[in-house]
Amino acid sequence: MESTRVKINIKTGEIEFEGSEQFVQNQMDNIDTIIDLVCSNIHSPVVKPELSSESTSLITEEDGESIENKDASSEENNFSVPSSFGEWMHRFPENISDHEKALVTAYFVQNQSDKNDFKTLEVNKSLRDHGIKLSNPSQFLKKLEIKKYLFQTRKEGTRVRFMRVSQDGVLHLKTLVR
Numbered sequence: 001m002e003s004t005r006v007k008i009n010i011k012t013g014e015i016e017f018e019g020s021e022q023f024v025q026n027q028m029d030n031i032d033t034i035i036d037l038v039c040s041n042i043h044s045p046v047v048k049p050e051l052s053s054e055s056t057s058l059i060t061e062e063d064g065e066s067i068e069n070k071d072a073s074s075e076e077n078n079f080s081v082p083s084s085f086g087e088w089m090h091r092f093p094e095n096i097s098d099h100e101k102a103l104v105t106a107y108f109v110q111n112q113s114d115k116n117d118f119k120t121l122e123v124n125k126s127l128r129d130h131g132i133k134l135s136n137p138s139q140f141l142k143k144l145e146i147k148k149y150l151f152q153t154r155k156e157g158t159r160v161r162f163m164r165v166s167q168d169g170v171l172h173l174k175t176l177v178r
Contacts, residue, residue, distance in 0.1 A: 003020070004019065004021045008031075008035075015031075015034060079170065079174060081107065081108055083112075085126065085130055088108050089130070091177050092104055092178065098134045099144060100172075100176060101127070101132055101134060101140075102123065102134060102137055102141055103144055103149055103150075103169055105126050105127050105132070106118055106123050106141065106150065106163070106169075109122045109123050109126050110165055115153075115162070116164065117153045117164045118162065118163055118164070119160060119162055120138050120161070120163070124137045141163070148166055148169075149166055149168055150163045151163065151164060
């Protein structure tokens with residue numbers, strides 16, 4: 001039996017069908033719906049990482065269900081933070097911006113915290129302790145919050161805010177890793 005294959009790349013939204021001619025034709029009949037779904041994911045406010053051949057979903061010919069590749073899901077969950085700040089910082093290029101240094105440090109401090117959050121003071125202290133000099137770390141963290149890379153989780157009193165790195169922030173960190 002011959003296999004028919006169609007591959008569509010809408011700016012890395014890659015859609016690929018392979019199977020019998022009838023199966024591929026059925027998928028092509030629904031292509032408008034599939035493209036709308038892919039485009040809505042591309043234009044959503046949450047930044048999605050680029051799809052690779054490991055992370056694409058396959059549609060089985062028999063039942064039409066989506067099957068996720070196991071390697072892709074384990075790769076997403078494999079973003080662990082070591083206990084050593086130096087080892088963590090070494091995963092990133094030396095030429096990252098001051099904003100990105102603040103984000104990297106914030107994520108490290110957050111992961112060392114019991115409540116999975118951090119205070120600006122803790123990030124400032126960690127940067128100082130490791131000899132990283134930023135002109136105004138508090139301002140960098142505020143700008144990261146505006147970019148939606150950080151968000152407030154709780155507040156103690158009138159001034160002490162606890163923050164957490166958002167999913168967008170984590171995705172940005174993943175793009176920076178060497």
